[in-house]
Amino acid sequence: MSHLHSYEIDEKYSKSVAYFSMEFAIHQALKIYSGGLGFLAGSHMRSAFDLNQNIIGVGMLWSYGYYDQSRDEDRYLKVEFRRKRYFFLKDLDVSVTVNINSIPVIVKAFLLPSNLFSTAPMILLSTDVEENDYLSRTITHKLYDANNETRIAQEIVLGVGGAKILEALNLEPEIYHMNEGHSLPMTFELYRKYKNLEEVKKRVVFTTHTPETAGNEEHDINLLEKMGFFSEVPLEEVRNITGITSDRFSLTVGALRLAKIANGVSKIHGEVANEMWNYVENKCKIISITNAQNRRYWADKPLLRALDEHEEYELDARKKHLKRQLFDEVANQTGKMFDENILTIIWARRFAEYKRPGLLKYDLERFNKLITNEEYPVQIIWAGKPYPFDAQAINIFNEINYMARSYKNIAVLVGYELDLSMKLKKGSDIWLNTPRVTREASGTSGMSAAMNGAINLSIADGWHPEFCKEGINSFTIPTETRNLSIEEQDRIDNKNLMDVLENKIIPLYYDNTKEWLKVKKNSISDVIPAFDSGRMAHEYYELMYKYQN
Structure with missing residues (x-):
């Protein structure tokens, strides 16, 4: 042949x-x-x-x-x-x-x-x-x-x-x-x-x-x-x-x-x-x-080299550089200036109802506190293409887009194709995945994100349970909600998601840089070769x- x-x-x-x-x-x-x-x-x-x-x-x-x-x-x-x-x-x-x-x-x-x-x-x-x-x-x-x-x-x-x-x-x-x-x-x-x-x-x-x-x-x-x-x-x-x-x-x-x-x-x-x-x-x-x-295509070579050579300063500097490259795109599309020293959370994949793009903002009051906290600031980016004839998914996209107007540290990006996907994965600190449990077959975006030093925060579905060592290379949003109504599932999953962010991830990023770096390094090392194609x-x-x- x-x-x-x-x-x-x-x-x-x-x-x-x-x-x-x-x-x-x-x-x-x-x-x-x-x-x-x-x-x-x-x-x-x-x-x-x-x-x-x-x-x-x-x-x-x-x-x-x-x-x-x-x-x-x-x-x-x-x-x-x-x-x-x-x-x-x-x-x-x-x-x-x-x-x-x-x-x-x-x-x-x-x-x-x-x-x-x-x-x-x-x-x-x-x-x-x-x-x-x-x-x-x-x-x-x-x-x-x-x-x-x-x-x-x-x-x-x-x-x-x-x-x-x-x-x-x-x-x-x-x-x-x-x-x-x-x-x-x-x-x-x-x-x-x-x-x-x-x-x-x-x-x-x-x-x-x-x-x-x-x-x-x-x-x-x-x-x-x-x-x-x-x-x-x-x-x-x-x-x-x-x-x-x-x-x-x-x-x-x-x-x-x-x-x-x-x-x-x-x-x-x-x-x-x-x-x-x-x-x-x-x-x-x-x-x-x-x-x-595929690691050859997705992984940032200088980042992997810094990891191999145990150059921690270099690893950190490279990650910040990659964040800056993504933030140029954010500024270009939205007119918002993000800061590479701030924890950056990204939700980026196909916009579909079961993937719950809006789960993070389910409790608006708590979400607003997270976004306006000046002592422990965060930046959030959403991106993804809804199916062009799926009115529900397009509405969710537009609703998040509308909400983002009120905050200088929330951006919604368009044009989610390979190049933007690459920038998002390389510039992400936390790669967020929130599907309804058992609805995600695999969820490969988290793999290419991990190859670039992003830390996965995910519902325990798809590939995540095979990869996750809790708190060591990634974090899991606990779900006990399979048999509950959708409304109740979303409420509990949102509470658990916010708890993990507020009590574990944000303090780790700001108060324990050494430990954060360790988790980031484990994320890269553990995803390769087990999840290289x-x-x-x-x-x-x-x-x-x-x-x-």
Whole structure:
């Protein structure tokens, strides 16, 4: 498979793999991602390059990306869709036809060469080509289009189009890896080719990222058939091989029945997934491979060097320098001047209700005391992109934005993409994570933050319990609230969060600099190598790709 690779394949990783994902966060200049799923896939592709693995990424070339996040004239969130052009991609000069809603749609392939951003080579698919009619061209316009049928069409292009493009390029991967259920149509295309369920299963592995039922996509099975989701496999046969008898077709259930093995993305999530899909008969085994992030890309080299050489003064000075760089961005966007000597708390990730961006300010009176305390000052930054059609998430963003107007030490930033994410992680003292418990599959942003000397303060969910040594490398917000009402959960979690901040973290930062430095050093040392994606990319080969069921 290696004529697309710019590197020699390592014998250990010679099994050929095609890694299908709806989004990849590879570089600031390539805007084909929305959030955590893309960040994870991007780190996987970087580590595949670092380890010389025989992997090819298969993704989508989104003409308008996810969306451009800016501000309107009143400084509220503004969603803009601007066409992107990428002159650094190579036209592979290959196209295939995929039937969508009985219309032949041309899918064209572009290559992101592996030496460009030091990743595995990546094939990106587009229907936005002259040969297609306008409607077909819009399929690859916007990542996660709000229109249900467009979403289904996108999945058909990724799954069926991706499999056909590989064939047209004479690439025959031994393993097809579905990162989330979006690329499921690929399994039906394989079934159409091999006409044998076992032949499909031995080639397919599946990663699930969603620990909540609502996030696991379901569609009307007749609509899927009409649109070509099953790649011309007759409906009776689809029901037969997936065991789905109802008219609601769950992509995750389909994937669990058509893969040889599946994984959750943290130990907790592996358990949650096994519990969640317990009722599914004849599903494949679900193990866990904890997500990770690529150190080469994310970690600040001078910071790591200072740590290695035990230069404590240098470590501290470098961290302050990184904070200043972030604060230039804060000043540029908000006109507020932050101070690198003040404790800086950051909440930055996709804005979604279950991640509770506003938990910190739940008790406004107590929050106001925290923000106006001059003896122990803090600075707080929020950043993140809500889904552009999620009114609730956009309202939360705007509400925090409105509140920030009253304080010179609170900033809300827009344009949360790879570059801003990097600045925030490098300039953060406390990386705050507040999801409702069991709703976070992994939460990888805390890993790249820890690599840069940020200290995690998180709910005990996702990867955090695997990493956290309480008070030694990070802090946990205690939660005993699983069975309570949402209102009550938020009240108690907020109280616990504020207690940890006021009683442990703030005094540590100001009154015990030596101990603070120790926690910061432990945060960096402990996150590497356990949560560097080299470990993860290796485990996928050993535990998934080589797995014989």
